[in-house]
Amino acid sequence: MALALSPALRDALARWLAQLAGVDGAAANTVTAYRSDVAGWLDFLSRHEGDTLGSARLAKLTQRDMRAWMAHERARGCVARSLARKLSAVKRFTRWLADREGFDPSAVLAARSPKFQRKLPRPLSEDAARDVIDQMASLPRQDWIAARDAAIATVLYGCGLRISEALGLTGADSPLPEILNIRGKGGKERIVPTLPVARAAVARYVALCPHPIAEAPGSALFRGHRGGPLNPRLVARAMERARLGLGLPATATPHAMRHSFATHLLAAGGDLRAIQELLGHASLSTTQAYTAVDTARLMYIYEKAHPRA
Structure with missing residues (x-):
C-alpha cells in the first residue's frame, strides 16, 4: 500500500512496528496485522485530506474524522469485531506517537469501539x-x-x-x-x-x-x-x-x-x-x-x- 505520508510519519510508523516486535515481543502475525490496520487508517486520512499526511494533522484529528473513518470501514463490509480490532491498533499507535510528539490524542482515544457479541470457546466434552x-x-x-x-x-x-x-x-x-x-x-x-x-x-x-x-x-x-x-x-x-x-x-x-x-x-x-x-x-x-x-x-x-x- 503506497501511503501519502510525510517522511517523519512514515519513519514513526516503522519505529513503532519495530518496537512492537523487538521490545514488546509481539508475534510476527500481530505486527503484520497492526501494520495493515494502521496503514489502512492512515491511507483513509490521507485520501480524506487530499494531501500528504503528517504528525501535525494527526494532532488535530476530531471525533468527526474518526466517525468518518469508521463509517468508511463499515461501508466496505468490515464487521464490528474486525473494526474493534482495527480501532485498538489505531489507538495504540496514536498513544505511542502522542507521547513522543507531545500532542493530545483524546479525539482518537475517545472513539467508541463498536459492540459485538463475543464468541464463546467451543470445547469438547x-x-x-x-x-x-x-x-x-x-x-x-x-x-x-x-x-x-x-x-x-x-x-x-x-x-x-x-x-x-x-x-x-x-x-x-x-x-x-x-x-x-x-x-x-x-x-x-x-x-x-x-x-x-x-x-x-x-x-x-x-x-x-x-x-x-x-x-x-x-x-x-x-x-x-x-x-x-x-x-x-x-x-x-x-x-x-x-x-x-x-x-x-x-x-x-x-x-x-x-x-x-x-x-x-x-x-x-x-x-x-x-x-x-x-x-x-x-x-x-x-x-x-x-x-x-x-x-x-x-x-x-x-x-x-x-x-x-
Whole structure:
C-alpha cells in the first residue's frame, strides 16, 4: 500500500512496528496485522485530506474524522469485531506517537469501539477429547507418526498449550519435565505443569521417532516425515481426520483441545486466576469466557432434566 505520508510519519510508523516486535515481543502475525490496520487508517486520512499526511494533522484529528473513518470501514463490509480490532491498533499507535510528539490524542482515544457479541470457546466434552487422542493414535500407518500425533493432542489437552507453543518445544524438552517454561504471545513466559500421561505420550513418540531428537536439543521436538519441524497444517489435518471419524463438529480443532483443558479444569473447581496463569492470558476477562461456557453447559443439563411444559 503506497501511503501519502510525510517522511517523519512514515519513519514513526516503522519505529513503532519495530518496537512492537523487538521490545514488546509481539508475534510476527500481530505486527503484520497492526501494520495493515494502521496503514489502512492512515491511507483513509490521507485520501480524506487530499494531501500528504503528517504528525501535525494527526494532532488535530476530531471525533468527526474518526466517525468518518469508521463509517468508511463499515461501508466496505468490515464487521464490528474486525473494526474493534482495527480501532485498538489505531489507538495504540496514536498513544505511542502522542507521547513522543507531545500532542493530545483524546479525539482518537475517545472513539467508541463498536459492540459485538463475543464468541464463546467451543470445547469438547471430556469423553470426546479422550476419543480424539485415541483416534489420532490409530489413524496414521506409521507407528511413530501415530505416536507423534497422539503426543501433540495430549500435550494440547493436558497442558493447555497453543499449537504454536507445542510445536515450539525442542529436543531439550525431552524427556518432558514436570514443569515447562513456555514463552507465549508477546514473549510472555509462564510455568505449566505437565501430567504423567503427557510425559508418557511424548516419551513413547521420542522412542519411536526415527529422527535423532536427543542428539539435537535445539531442534524441534515434533518432527515432520522428513525430519524437519512439524508444520501446524499437518496437525490440523490429523485433527480433521479424527473428528470426521468420530462425527464431531468442525469446531473440533487443535485449539479446541486448549479450550477443553480450561473448561474441564474450571468445571472441576479450578481457580479462575490460576487458569488464567496456566493459559497465559494477559487479561482475566479473556479467561472469564470459560465461565460463560460452563454456565451454558449447566443450563443445557438443567433444561434436559427439567423440560418446560
